[in-house]
Structures are given as C-alpha cells and as structure tokens.
Amino acid sequence: MVRSFITYPFQFFFFVLVQVLVLNNMQFSSMINPYLYIIFLLWLPIETPKWFLLAVAFVLGIAVDMFTNTMGMHASACIFLAFCRPFILGLMAPRDGYEPNQKPGIKDFGIAWFVTYATILTLLHHLFLFYVEVFRFENFFSTLARVFASTLFTLVLIVISQYFRYNAEDRS
C-alpha cells in the first residue's frame, strides 16, 4: 500500500515524459499517433474511487496538453476514458466479482481479458480524441482509419509495457 504512493506518481511522470519526448516525436506518417500515456489510467487498481479516477484523468490530460499546445483536448478524452472504465470493468467482472487488491492486468486476469479490456478503452479514447482534434465530420472515414491504425499501435505498446512491468515487479 505504502509502495503504491511512490510507484503511481513515478509512473505518472514516466508515461507523460515518454509520451511527449519519445512518442510524440515518432513520426511514421500522419496515420499513426500512438498515445501510450493512457496506460496509466488502465493500470490503476480496480477499487480506485470513481471521483478520484476522473480527477487523475483530468490532471493527466492537462499534463500532456501542456506539452502539445492542445489545451483541453487530451484532458477531455482522458475524462471520457475514466468515465467509461467503471462500466467496462463492471461488464467484464468475473462471476464472483472482483477481489480486493486486484489490478487490471495480465497477471491477475489473463491475456485475453486484458487485451479485450485495453482494446475497448483505447478505442473509445482514440475515437473521442481524434474527432475532437479535427472537430468536424468532413473527412469522416480518413479520421476513422487514423483512429484504428493508432489504436492498434497503442495496444501493441500497452501489451509490451505490461510484460516490462511484471519483470520490474518480480525483481523488486
């Protein structure tokens, strides 16, 4: 419990930095913009209070916005993700409900569960973000294509980071 007071703030800064310094500079094409930082919201423990989730999502979004000059854009998409998370977790709950201290990850629920969970939330976040970014429905399908391409890429990064995380936890 005490440890999570250190690890979560550390992860927060780590993922914001990775996003703004590394991923925002990876310019494959205008099709693919991975947003790995949302993994921070996916990882928070299941019993995290809902209001706290919204507040953290807002701060996380603003932190990324500050670096990309898009004040409010990432924040609005993150809040939307935080709003959807409890419902998705509710839908995907095991028959006996969640046990205390479980974290939404591969270790506790298996890879199929985690990939489904991450896919739904990442897709929702990216849909919201990309349509707020263009703010019109003119090039509807080209935006949709960018949403799917980026979602796929973000997901690959999320699953890879999962394994890195367990490696780090096992060692400590």
Place this chain on the structure above:
Amino acid sequence: MRNLIRFINKYSFFFLFLIFEALAFYLLFRHNHFQQAAFLNSTNVLAGGLYSQYSELTDYLKLKEVNDNLSQENKRLRSSKQKAFHKLYGPNYLIDDTLYKRQYLYTKAKVINNSVNKQNNYLTLSVGSLNGVKEGMGVLSPNGIAGVVNQVSQHYSTVLSVLHSRAKISVKLAHTNYFGSLQWNGENHQMGELKDIPNHVSIKVGDTVLSSGYSATFPADLVVATIESFEKIEGENFYKIKVLFTSDFKNLSQVYVVKNIRKSEQIELEEKTEEKDG
C-alpha cells in the same frame, strides 16, 4: 427537495463527469478562439525548459540535414550578392542609398519542439519577448515559410505552423501574379493546397508559388512551394491545385523570425479605410 438530493447523489458520478468534461472543453475553446497569453502551454518555464534541454541532445542527430539546408541557403544568398554580378556599364554608376529603407529585421531562432503528424501542428522556439519576438510575426525556414508566431513568453514562443488547419498564407503565382491562399489539408506534411486561383489562368506543373506580401507578415516574393498537380473541376470557378512545400517541416532546426517594421502603419491604414467604407 429530498428527492432532488437523492437524485443528484445517485448520479453523482455522471454529474462529476459532466463538470470535468465541461471544464476541459472550456479550456479547449478558450485556447482556440482567443489567443490570450495563457500560461498552460509549451511557452511556460516547465515545458519550455524541458524541451530546450531535450533538443540540446537530439540536435546532434539532425546536424547533417541542417548543414545541408544552411549551405543551400548560403549558395542562394551568395549568388544574389552584388559580387556575383558582372558590371555592364564600366566603373561609373551611382548607388543612391536613400532609395532603400530597411523594412524587415530578422532574428535567428532555434526550434526546440516541432511536429508534423497532428492535424494542428505547432513549433516552439527558444526566443521570446526578451528577443523582441511579438505575436503575429512571420517565421521563415531556410528554404521557405515555417509559420506565424502564436504566443510569446519571456524566453520562448510558440508558432502556428503552416501545417495547421487554421493556417492561411497569402501567396501568388510567380509569373502571372495571380494571388490565392495556401492551406494544409492535414494529410501529408510535404503537400499543401493552393486555393482561389481562377481557372482561366494558365498554369503548369512545376510553377513556383511565391509569398504575396499582402498580409505584411512575410516579405513578398519568397519561394514557398511549387505546383505538384492541378485539375479543373466542372462547374467551379477555381482550380484544385496541390503544391509541394519548399520547407522541409520534418527537419526544422534553425529558423528566422521576421519583424516587419512598417506592419502597424500598413494595418492602421487598411483598417481606417475599411471603417470609412463600412
């Protein structure tokens, strides 16, 4: 009353979501529509400082292209210098310096953050109000136009790149002087769209597009782009033209901020005229 409280209590999560979302959209719209000095962007000390540290590191990787671009520019400047021209009329001729008065001042600036893959791209420069940079000044790259200064803090400034959905650059065709506006459609960082060229004008692939200088932001006659392809659309008065930018937005490192000394004079006069008419 009790029912109301119970109702709010029951849906408190949803209401909290709405409040946060409203706050985010308030920030989004305020930031987009009024270019006030907002502190929450990359001109602040935290983000600007971090970006400039980071670009110290990554600049080494770009040195080759940057050198190429700069030597290209040197080549162009050298060949336009007086020494590069042969004197035709012997030693007797007069240069009257009072014919020329300085209109543009250039400030060298370093790009510390840049993107090309968003729909709305910005640059961050390591010069600010202490270097005399002001909102609305033009920014040139070594080979063309880079953008317009958007917000300024003491040591940093952000630039609305040409690769921004709201960027509109006033340009003209090199040999016919017909003017139009240069915009970006968000697809490819090398290609833009040239609008408002009437379709009775004769144009060719490869034609040069110059800055018009009408907006008083950029000097006139800078090479901005070349025509890549064009088509006439049935029933419309204007061409659909695709152009290739001469600036390499992916490789910006050194840029120049242009100050037009007579901008305020021009704008004042234009506004006065419009007021009188309207």
